[in-house]
Amino acid sequence: MSRTPPRRRGASRRAGLGGVAGVLGELLLTAGVLLLLFLVWQLWWTDVIADRxxxxxxxxxxxxxxxxxxxxxxxxxxxxxxxxEVAGETMVFGTMHVPAFDRVEFPLAEGVGLADVLDVKGAGHYPQTALPGQVGNFSAAGHRNTYGRVFEDIARLEPGDPIVVETAEAFYVYEVTEALIVQPSDVEVIAPTPGRPGVEPTARMLTLTACHPMFSARERYIVHAEFAYWTDRADGIPEALATAAGAAAGEGR
Structure with a gap:
């Protein structure tokens, strides 16, 4: 009579380990797929929705x-x-034109909340900072990536570049003076006199803030600009936008 040889303990253990490895591999594969889908949603689909x-x-x-x-x-x-006039919280009160950006116009709303402003409406005005055209430091925040990434090209800005704010009444033209990188705690960059808390403002300034580096919130990229002039919206567009439009037309020939 033949006997079935007993199964070796080592072989049984290897089979068990193989099964665990297979399950672990499937879990890792599933996690990878979910992570990829999340990245697609975060880096692409949020832009599609926000742009629309x-x-x-x-x-x-x-x-x-x-x-x-x-x-x-x-x-x-x-x-x-x-x-x-001071806009109600989360309300859009203007647009911002930045000829140096790939996306040259986007909305400007009151507040800097993520869910109700920056993720859905564009750039946001820091409450308690100056309004467009007002003496002080009109300050705005925006995403550098995802959710429309209105400030994606902020690092392109150089001294002299125009930043134009449009409201129902007027165009306000500011010109870049400097760019710097600071820590998130360095809130004095949006003080009435930038970098000098407590000092009474005498100039009309503009400050843009965005996360830095790209895809990180470790630091902040700051651009300061000074008011240059304003125009009545009923009279047409300011020279800064006309010059930018002409340059773009020339490049397209």
Whole structure:
């Protein structure tokens, strides 16, 4: 009578380990797929949704404000610029034009909350900082990646580059003075007099803030700009935007 040889203990253990390894491999593969889907959603799909929403916001504003004659260069106005009324929290009150950016126009809303402003509406105005055209430091934050990434190209800005804020009444033209990298705790960059808390402001300034480096919130990339001039929206577009449009047309030939 033949006997079935007993199964070796080592072989049984190897089979058990092989089964555990197989399950672990499947779990890792599933986790990898989920991570990839998350990255696709975070890095691409949030941009698709935000771009759609922000484009709709800009179009709605233009309809409410009336069209601007893009063929006419508005003269620079004398005297202090008009200061828009304080917008309600999360409300869009203007747009920002940055000719040096790939995306040259995007909405500007009140507040810097992620879920209700920066993730859905574009750039956000820091409450308690100056308003466009006002003496002080008009400060705005924006994403550098994901959710429309309105400040993605912030590191391109160089001294003299224009940043233009548009409201229902006017265009406010600021010109870049400097860029710097700071720690998130260095909030004095948005002080009324940038970098000098407690000092009474005498100039009209603008500050942009974004996370740095790309895909990280370890530091902040800061751009300061100084008010140059303003134009009446009813008169056409400011020279800064007309020059940028002309340069873009020339490059396209």
């Amino acid at each position: 929403e922000q484009t709709g916001i800009v179009q709605s504003l233009q309809q409410d404000w009336g069209e601007v004659d893009g063929e006419r260069v508005a003269p620079r106005q004398d005297g202090p610029p008009p200061v828009p």
